[in-house]
Amino acid sequence: MSRTGGSLHTYAQSGDLAGVKTLIESNKNVVNSKDEDERTPLHWSVSGGHLPIVDFLLSQGATIDAQDDAAWTPLMIASSSGRIDIAERLIRAGADVQAQNDNGQSSLHYAASKKQPEIVDMLLGAGADPNMRDKYEQTPLFRAAALGYTNIARMLIRAKARINIKDFVGNTPLHVAIEGGNGDLAVMLMQTGADVDVENMEKMAPIEMTKDTNLKKFIEKALVE
Template sequence: MDGSVSNVEICNLAYAGHLEQLKALILTDKSLATKTDQDNRTALHWACSAGYKDIVDFLLNLGVPVDPTDDVSWTPLHIAASAGREEIVRVLISKGAQVNAVNQNGCSPLHYAASRNRYEIASMLLENGADPNIPDNIHSTPLHRAAAKGNFHMAQLLLKHRASTNLQDLEGNTPLHLACDEERDEEAKLLVENGASIYIENKEEKTPLQVAKGGLGLQLRRIVEGSN
């Protein structure tokens, strides 16, 4: 292939940012605006991926669906959130994109914003009804991801929007287990200050205190004792 991302010309034009050529093609055949390629992606998916807001605006103003799903159930909003396209996320939400749509991995757009530390995008999603407690296929929530990655301000934002601190993934780990295991000390303290239990056991029958390294366990215990 010639470096193109798609077997459909309109999708390649969207990904490359060629608005005028894309417009000209769609004027000859309106059905191209929603034509799907080998990944079941439309021009809207590809414009969101590459960050071309002018093409996104053009397509949405034509009336194309805002939430088409590709072959693994990613919507344009999933793609824009994951890629860090703030302005496009704003436009998609304004057009009614489903903020709690989940893909084949069970992930919502917020999962990707949290793990990739897209703070402004996460904030937009949460302010427009994103649920911070949706579990993915391994029962990991956005807070699990933020805690494991050491995204402190993201964890703060999620907690402010009522993210639950004590949900367990399929391994029985809470966000606190992950923060302790990854030596994310500040995130671990933040979680305990916001109600995370130091006593919940994971599948290996270990509490966050037993997973903690260095002096972190003692610091966490002091936070709990100080709040009682």
Template sequence: MNAAARALITVSAAFFMASAQAELPDPSRFGRAMEMGDIRSASRWLDEGLPPDFEADVTGSGLMIAAAEGNIRLMELFVERGANIDYVSRIGEQAIALAAWKGHQRAVEWLIERGASLNPPDKTWSALHYAAFAGKTRIVDLLLRNGAKLDARAPNLATPLMMAVREGNEGIVKALVDAGASTTAVSDRGENALAWALRYNRLKIATLVAPPENVAEAVSAPPVAAPPPPQASIPAPPEVSELLNKLRQAEAQGKPTEALRRQFMAAVERHRKTSAKQTVKAAPSALVISAKRGKAGAERAELVAGAATPAVQTLAEDAGAVDILRAIQAAQAKGQPTEELRRRFRAEVDKLRQSAQ
């Protein structure tokens, strides 16, 4: 083979490699495709050189998104292609924690069967933290049976028991206490489970985590201001949800969406009229709707009790990356803008990266 031929082959190889690389997704596109369970694209991207632990813009790696969605087939694909089953995302989360938080018991079992660790490094949110927070009783029991650390510490030193107390998950509080969880461990603010119970007005739960005399003494102390009660919501009916899902899929696949969009808005209007006749006891209600042409996943429809205060206005100034992520997810669920939250999230992640260097 002469020099000219070798040069031609080298140039051709470089061209095809560059073309393949150019087709790899950015974090946003990757995350959207994985949330939709697009196994075909995932397989193709991995074939073209996408790292198996590549992270999306918000949730984390492909395996983590699959776990959060309870998508076993997609989880299998990433693990078969070399994804780290215990991979910790840039905000300190793992696949098994997200599966536990979303209540996907089969996904949690699948990860445990393949050796996923239930006890991440200290000062990391564990699967037990997330299951206790989300009120997933069966998953809490599953994790405890498989050796999850009872008093694992989160970045703010909170224990799973504190998270269950915070959310008022009485059955889980009792299960953790019965299993031997510490009721005296304190957070980075020096507060134990009893303090959290009183802060969030969980008086019955307070009696589960402290002797009666301690509860009485704490109750007689100056009151600690509690956050406003959570707002009740009425989800959009199946018709709206189904049309919204079809609209997202059509946009992601580059198909025409005008007809679907008209159907979606008509269904939302019918829901609005029906909802106006309903009464939400928690507070006056409003139907939050968001629809942006040409932006996949932007359409939302949900009847929310109380004023729809943008999450960015209620998020503390010193909130960490995990708190901001939760605010993004809450805002998305309510159809609220997320651009400012995403900007803060990226800034916080950059801080974490700089501090780690």
């Protein structure tokens, strides 16, 4: 790509608003220029956490849902990196909360994976589907369950996330919670309707996903209480 485009990406990433303004005012066609990874200046300003540059780029016609070579949008970057103020600005400006990248993952998948409850709340409020599946047929609840993020799991369930949904190998969120050693989250799932007897494609019930005897006892105790 052109040197001008490359410089604009550098300015956007580093937070040089004056440099960004100078280049765009001299050639507005570069506002949506893409680098070798097909990222636009908006992608890089979001990655760098530079809200004033995000605002300026949007005012100059930056494509809000531009996708890079892996189909990541600026909102996905903000959601993954915990840029709360930028995520809010993008959502208010009309960013697509349902967009999916090459892995089938949405901004909500990333906010759940990276333990970003404020962004999860914003995305759900803007209509993000808590039951959207990625290429492994996993929803955001699987990510929260696997990583032990009980608060985020509760938020997703309140938003009607399906508790007994299965992924491509037949695991449910309860399977992955127990496999990840997340006893408290597993108990919460059971208390909110998770099926403790459902088997995956290997004929394993959730409790069989761990060899940790203490965790098994913890889960079994919760089952009889």
